[in-house]
Amino acid sequence: MVLLINPPDPKGYISNKDTMGGLGQLYSYESNIKVPPIDIFHIAAILANFNIPVKIIDYLIEEYNEKEIVKLLYMVKPKLIGIRVAFPIFDFNLEFAHFLKKISCEYKVLLFGPYLHFIDRTDVEKIQKYGIEYYTGLDLTINFIALVLNLLNINYQKDLLDKYNANTTEGFNNIPFPKWQLVDYWKYRVPFFKDEPFLPILSSKGCIYGCSYCPYVAVQGYKFINKSAEKIIDEIEFIYKQLGIKNILFRDPFFTNNINRVDKICNGIIAKNMKIKWVCETKVESLNEEIIYKMAKAGCFQINFGIESFNKFALINSKRKIVNVNKLKKIIEYCRKYKIKTFGFFIIGFPEDDKFQVLNTIAKAINLNLDMTQFTYLIPYPGTPLFQMIKDKGYIIEKNKINYTSYKPVIKTNFLSISELKSLGELANFSILFKQQKIIPFKISFIKKKIKYLLKIIFYFLKTLN
Numbered sequence: 001m002v003l004l005i006n007p008p009d010p011k012g013y014i015s016n017k018d019t020m021g022g023l024g025q026l027y028s029y030e031s032n033i034k035v036p037p038i039d040i041f042h043i044a045a046i047l048a049n050f051n052i053p054v055k056i057i058d059y060l061i062e063e064y065n066e067k068e069i070v071k072l073l074y075m076v077k078p079k080l081i082g083i084r085v086a087f088p089i090f091d092f093n094l095e096f097a098h099f100l101k102k103i104s105c106e107y108k109v110l111l112f113g114p115y116l117h118f119i120d121r122t123d124v125e126k127i128q129k130y131g132i133e134y135y136t137g138l139d140l141t142i143n144f145i146a147l148v149l150n151l152l153n154i155n156y157q158k159d160l161l162d163k164y165n166a167n168t169t170e171g172f173n174n175i176p177f178p179k180w181q182l183v184d185y186w187k188y189r190v191p192f193f194k195d196e197p198f199l200p201i202l203s204s205k206g207c208i209y210g211c212s213y214c215p216y217v218a219v220q221g222y223k224f225i226n227k228s229a230e231k232i233i234d235e236i237e238f239i240y241k242q243l244g245i246k247n248i249l250f251r252d253p254f255f256t257n258n259i260n261r262v263d264k265i266c267n268g269i270i271a272k273n274m275k276i277k278w279v280c281e282t283k284v285e286s287l288n289e290e291i292i293y294k295m296a297k298a299g300c301f302q303i304n305f306g307i308e309s310f311n312k313f314a315l316i317n318s319k320r321k322i323v324n325v326n327k328l329k330k331i332i333e334y335c336r337k338y339k340i341k342t343f344g345f346f347i348i349g350f351p352e353d354d355k356f357q358v359l360n361t362i363a364k365a366i367n368l369n370l371d372m373t374q375f376t377y378l379i380p381y382p383g384t385p386l387f388q389m390i391k392d393k394g395y396i397i398e399k400n401k402i403n404y405t406s407y408k409p410v411i412k413t414n415f416l417s418i419s420e421l422k423s424l425g426e427l428a429n430f431s432i433l434f435k436q437q438k439i440i441p442f443k444i445s446f447i448k449k450k451i452k453y454l455l456k457i458i459f460y461f462l463k464t465l466n
């Protein structure tokens with residue numbers, strides 16, 4: 001028996017280990033976001049094809065105190081325990097692994113998760129200090145499964161394993177559906193679906209754009225690897241009919257990278273009369289009215305857009321294509337026409353950001369009339385070209401990984417200190433509330449403190465209004 005664990009989170013936090021290419025993100029506990037790391041369930045499905053029994057414990061939806069987990073380990077007697085780690089809470093995950101090792105040093109404990117592919121010497125030393133012998137940082141690939149099979153002394157044919165090489169289109173398509181049945185999947189939650197259960201699907205991975213700050217390409221690679229429309233329709237049908245789930249979150253970094261494939265997926269959902277609701281993330285440039293209409297007809301009710309910034313210098317230096325604002329506005333209009341909500345993500349704190357540029361981004365973002373807008377701070381994720389550049393420049397101010405939530409600034413820019421970035425971030429969030437007329441929760445003292453920025457933002461609003 002192999003036991004795969006999504007380990008507990010530090011008190012007051014909840015982790016989403018699936019985002020940021022699998023490096024993970026941290027939220028406050030109150031957010032109640034419960035998104036499973038999909039790779040655990042893919043691994044379980046592949047191991048099942050090698051006739052290896054697997055148990056999954058997901059602390060996001062199950063609670064075990066120390067006594068209960070000890071009891072469970074004695075009952076299950078796993079030959080191998082795999083622990084899925086995330087970048088911001090790596091130290092905490094390591095302590096949990098150490099705790100399991102202390103129960104019995106006979107347990108083989110394997111740490112896994114993309115972050116381990118990029119760890120530095122300090123973290124390697126920590127792993128050794130805690131007596132953990134095995135770790136692998138590769139994305140879901142045959143190498144991970146091969147390591148598990150070797151640790152279990154199971155002979156296998158290489159051809160059989162090569163079949164699941166997720167770095168090729170054929171192999172990615174061969175990966176069986178995630179083994180959701182191994183947990184109480186009804187408990188997973190994400191705010192988009194209000195309080196209804198949902199399940200994620202990874203229908204494509206990687207991205208050809210290679211933005212220098214993007215953790216998805218660092219982990220998944222610089223090309224698109226798509227599952228076929230037929231495979232995705234089958235997976236949706238399995239989730240909808242066999243598992244009874246009606247809400248689906250596509251976890252692809254760029255879902256509409258091939259609109260013919262998306263068109264086929266939509267046709268399949270419509271033809272099979274599947275009454276599902278779904279959300280995806282994509283880039284504006286790939287959309288047009290026709291595909292938006294089709295997506296809405298097939299149940300898409302929200303599209304998340306990474307728009308990032310209106311600072312041209314930051315976009316150029318990040319190798320990110322500059323978005324055409326008119327096209328952006330048109331796409332938002334089409335989404336509204338077909339009742340798809342738009343959620344725009346923006347980043348503050350690119351090295352090229354100064355006060356003027358950030359205020360410009362805030363004003364233009366608010367002026368876009370998206371249904372939802374979110375500003376977060378730039379995080380230098382390990383493995384990205386940005387990380388090395390920021391490190392070389394000495395811009396990393398915050399060293400404690402637990403603060404890499406993207407809701408706190410951790411690096412300075414060429415022009416802005418951490419505290420200036422913090423003020424601008426507060427102002428950005430204030431502006432969203434102002435726009436949404438939810439200003440009441442803010443104290444008068446806060447408004448007084450930020451009055452200078454507030455006046456500036458009003459000025460930019462007026463300037464950018466058409």
Ligand code: SF4
Nearest residue numbers: 207209210211214253
């Ligand atoms: S376009 Fe999006 S997914 Fe692609 S590299 Fe840039 S940030 Fe990443």
